[in-house]
Amino acid sequence: MRVKVDEGVELEVDTWDGDDAVPFLLVHGLASNRRLWEGVAARLQELGHPVASVDLRGHGRSDKPDEGYDFTTMGADLIEVVDAAGFDRPVLVGQSTGGNIVVDLAARVPELARRVVGIDGGALELARQWPDWEECKAALTPPPLAGSAAESVEARLRRAHPHWPDWGIEVSMANFEHLPDGTIRPWLTLERHLGILRALWEHHPSIVIPKLDVDVLLVMADTGDEWAEQKRALADELLAAAPNVRVEWMSPGDHDLHVQYPVELADLLHADSS
Numbered sequence: 212m213r214v215k216v217d218e219g220v221e222l223e224v225d226t227w228d229g230d231d232a233v234p235f236l237l238v239h240g241l242a243s244n245r246r247l248w249e250g251v252a253a254r255l256q257e258l259g260h261p262v263a264s265v266d267l268r269g270h271g272r273s274d275k276p277d278e279g280y281d282f283t284t285m286g287a288d289l290i291e292v293v294d295a296a297g298f299d300r301p302v303l304v305g306q307s308t309g310g311n312i313v314v315d316l317a318a319r320v321p322e323l324a325r326r327v328v329g330i331d332g333g334a335l336e337l338a339r340q341w342p343d344w345e346e347c348k349a350a351l352t353p354p355p356l357a358g359s360a361a362e363s364v365e366a367r368l369r370r371a372h373p374h375w376p377d378w379g380i381e382v383s384m385a386n387f388e389h390l391p392d393g394t395i396r397p398w399l400t401l402e403r404h405l406g407i408l409r410a411l412w413e414h415h416p417s418i419v420i421p422k423l424d425v426d427v428l429l430v431m432a433d434t435g436d437e438w439a440e441q442k443r444a445l446a447d448e449l450l451a452a453a454p455n456v457r458v459e460w461m462s463p464g465d466h467d468l469h470v471q472y473p474v475e476l477a478d479l480l481h482a483d484s485s
Contacts, residue, residue: 214265214295216288217279222265223272224292227252229261233325233484234298236289237264237469240307240332241407242353242399244271246382247306250473251480258481263296265289267309269403271385280406282414286316290323300325302484306469307332308407311414314427318419326426328480331466334420334429334445337412347412353404357396361389372465379470417445421453428457428483430476432464439464457483 213221225245235255237248245264252262266273267285279285289312293301303313303324310332317324327333341347356364364387368380387395397404420427429449431442446458459479465471 212295214292216268216291217276217284220268220274220276220279220288222268222274222288222292224263224265224295225249225252226296227256227262229256230259232259232261234261234296234301235263235480235484236293236296236298236301236303237262238289238303238305238309238313239264239267239270240305240309241411242270242386242397242404243306243309244382244385244398246271246385247379247467247470249382250378251469251477254474254477255481258477260481260484261296261298263292263298265292269399271398275398275400275403280403280410282312282315282410283319285312285407286319289313289316290320293323302326302328302480304328304330304480305332306330307466308335308411311335311411311416314416314419314423315414317423317425321424324425326428326484327423328428328430328483330430330468330476331432331464333427334416334442334449335411336415336417336445338415339445340441341412344409344412348405348408351408353397353401356387358394361387361393361395364395372467372470375470379467382470383467417448417452420449420456423453423455426455426457427453428459430459430461430468430479432466432468433460433462434464434466435462
């Protein structure tokens with residue numbers, strides 16, 4: 212369905228009917244799209260939960276206005292999605308940057324969420340690794356993919372994720388607009404990508420999360436590298452500072468845990484919601 216969130220701005224939302232179980236709103240990460248949640252959503256529906264997943268503004272099939280790529284505006288968009296879905300205090304689940312967006316939203320509108328879940332996100336604190344914005348920008352600016360052959364991009368995805376199911380590759384390719392000449396371009400423009408990245412760099416979950424009035428579950432990917440060690444250090448810090456925080460690890464873990472382990476992740480979300 213299409214949900215109007217602002218004047219001239221509508222978002223694409225998928226919904227799954229459920230019983231009387233706790234509802235879930237699933238939010239994707241930077242430059243991603245709602246369809247990566249399909250496996251998780253299908254399993255949550257099997258367990259009785261109503262579910263909605265959304266393409267954030269600028270992404271996927273949602274509208275792409277020039278403005279509004281800050282956490283406050285994107286969070287306000289999500290409030291409209293919750294209302295349109297008819298959810299009463301859903302669990303807000305966000306992957307990567309989406310996790311930080313729902314953490315920020317829960318801080319701004321504490322009565323909205325039953326609890327908050329970050330999937331290898333929510334506690335991303337880029338300024339720790341890159342204290343200078345220009346350094347962060349240089350390190351994390353995405354490669355120029357516009358004009359690449361769709362076949363070559365798909366092949367690259369398969370090499371990077373050899374254990375992903377075919378549907379995982381298919382939904383990841385929905386991050387791009389597919390052009391008649393067989394090439395692709397990202398739905399999210401570089402300028403808007405960098406705007407969201409700047410908002411993420413400015414976000415400090417180590418300060419925000421301990422002040423939240425709701426429980427927080429952080430599901431972290433054990434990638435077995437330096438990044439995983441940095442996440443462990445921040446997780447330990449949050450656990451010591453905030454009694455409302457619980458941390459679960461998935462190993463071996465891919466940043467896109469919702470594609471790698473959709474059933475296991477959904478089962479964990481279900482158990483945490485009861």
